[in-house]
Amino acid sequence: MNILVAKTFKPYNFASFKSVSKQMILKLIQILAFVALSGSVFFLAFKLYKRIYRNIMLGRKQVINDNIPERLKNTLLVALGQKKMFKNVIPALLHLVIYVSFVITQIELIEILIDGFTGNHRIIYHAVENIPFLKGFYVFVVSFIEVLSLLTLFVTFAFLYRRNLIKIPRFQKPELNGWPKLDANNILYMELTLITFIFMMNTGDQAKYLLQHGHTYGFWVSGLLAPALSGLGETAITIIERIGWWGHISMVYFFLLYLPQSKHLHILLAFPNVFFARLIPKGEIPNMPEITKEVKLMMNPDAAFAAPTGEPEEPVKFGAKDIQDLSWQNLLAAYSCTECGRCTAACPANQTGKLLSPRKIMMDTRDRVEEVAKSMDANNGVWQEDGKSLIENGYITVEELRACTTCNACVEECPININPLDIIIQLRRNLVMEDSNVPNEWAGMFANMDNNGAPWQYSQLDRLNWTKE
Amino acid sequence: MLEVKTMAEYAANGETPEVLFWVGCAGSFDQRAQKVTRSFVKILNHLNIKFAVLGSEESCTGDPAKRAGNELTFQMLALQNIEVMNSYGVQKIVTTCPHCFNILKNEYPGLGGKYKVTHHATFLQELIDTGRIKLSDASQFKGKKITYHDSCYLGRANDIYEAPRALLEALDAELVEMKSCKTKGLCCGAGGAQMFKEEEHGTIRINNARTEQALETGATVIAAACPFCSTMISDGVKAKEKQMQVKVFDIAELLAAGQGLENLTF
């Protein structure tokens, strides 16, 4: 440990005791600042993410523990492997760069965190400095991150261009007006800032090392930039490096705290979302057991009288009117939605100018969960009815619900296995069975089905008329 | 008069058929779909397949009610149908309607109706594969451009994309694909009980949008495997005033023609 500490001091190469003590004080201030910053960020993050968990659990209970191997496989292929993204190669590749760079950059974060808490500088580098193989590996990893960051820089510009200049239809829908559009761009600007800080940090660091040792650490990209800084002098270079270092970690922390209110929460929730996504055939709409009970009583009235009159049962609500009636899995999906609009672009109703947009179904669900959550937060975590629901009230309209053809195009397209149709059906059930809110034609159709066993008014006895040519 | 026996008639003779043909409401009552029902029965009879229908004992599967949100009507019909089928000891079902197919296959088991359910696309494909169907009259299709419209309830809902295409290929026709096909297939607009109501307010009807895609292929025959798709696309073709040049047929009609059991004009 001593050796390690001694080594870490080396690059600073102090001239006198006086400057050493000055360095020590500076270092101490930085450690304290880092502990204070990290402590408050982690505390806040814990609260924010716990709140998201609570919000998701506002949904109806549903046990999902079947077919774990298949669920793991999906998580690996669809979430980690981005399998469904590759149906459309260009955005998939662009997204892949940002995604890989995001994941790999976290490796460097480990060193930054240790350095920050212990007041060291590139602790891992100095620990492996004398082991050529490991040192080479370290330099490779950091260089690789630099290359990815550079690529990400280009991709970020490409995304800004795609979103704001070439007007790709799925990014121009009304549900993106306001915060969602701002959010999408915010993240891209944050990405640009982060990359700038990374290069300030590495280039400053390398320039300083160059001044002191006559050569750089050997990182590929910043190594090319470092000589340009050497004319500035050690103090200026140190300041650039420090701004980069603090800027980098601050952006990462800011991002962590920003996520819970952003569509970018998907970078975390896509994994559980894919894991818990339904596995049954897309065409299957699960039966409602509470209805089976009622129907069996209706078909066999004797059983109703024979049935023991035990605990008076809670009145069951059919279908979903608000977020508490949807399954927690639906709410998890709402928080996971990337607002990419692939679902909406594929939706036949949306393509033909109807109000329905499956992406909006997911966004409205999340917005309503947030509304409920905010009102709970203001009321000691207790929910008090606010007279609103997920249907109408500025959320999902009856017209949208009625436009769905249940074609499953949205489900097929979603890169993270979200099922907007599942929510649509639950809401339709509530409209129809609780509120009798149906178009006239459907009311007639139901009556025919009830009376003569067909959606049209034909007698069941005529079912073989087609045999007579 | 077509030769068709009901389950009740089989039971009265103490016999059991190989398969129950689930005709469905469209197949029973809709004039256009009745033709498909007849074509399919002609194929079954031609191949001496012992099949039965439920006739007046069949009710709607409940699909439009369920998808509109009326689970109550759906389950009443489903439990009734299941009672009838279980009383006959039905094992295998074939149906010419993807909606009936989907609901019988996926949603009836949970209510006690467990059968081996096949859609006629797969059923016919198996008959071709095993050599039972001989396409003696397929030359009329040679060089004809046919495009296939994927039914949502066959395709995305149940991952059946190849069977109907295999049939068209067996006919020696030139299969051309639309801009959106297979997993990306565009709905005809009928599903989810839309068939039974006016479309919501929009800029264009879904069936017209789909028909445009079909016409863009330059095909003279649009093949479908669903009675509702057939109606929707036929309406689309009429709206474009192309009904003289472009015909919409069900795969059963095309296969019946390929065996010389049906005369189609196209």
Ligand code: SF4
């Ligand atoms: S299932 Fe409904 S919401 Fe989804 S794409 Fe089809 S019509 Fe649109």
Ligand code: SF4
């Ligand atoms: S539901 Fe899926 S496809 Fe639709 S916007 Fe959200 S992430 Fe994209």
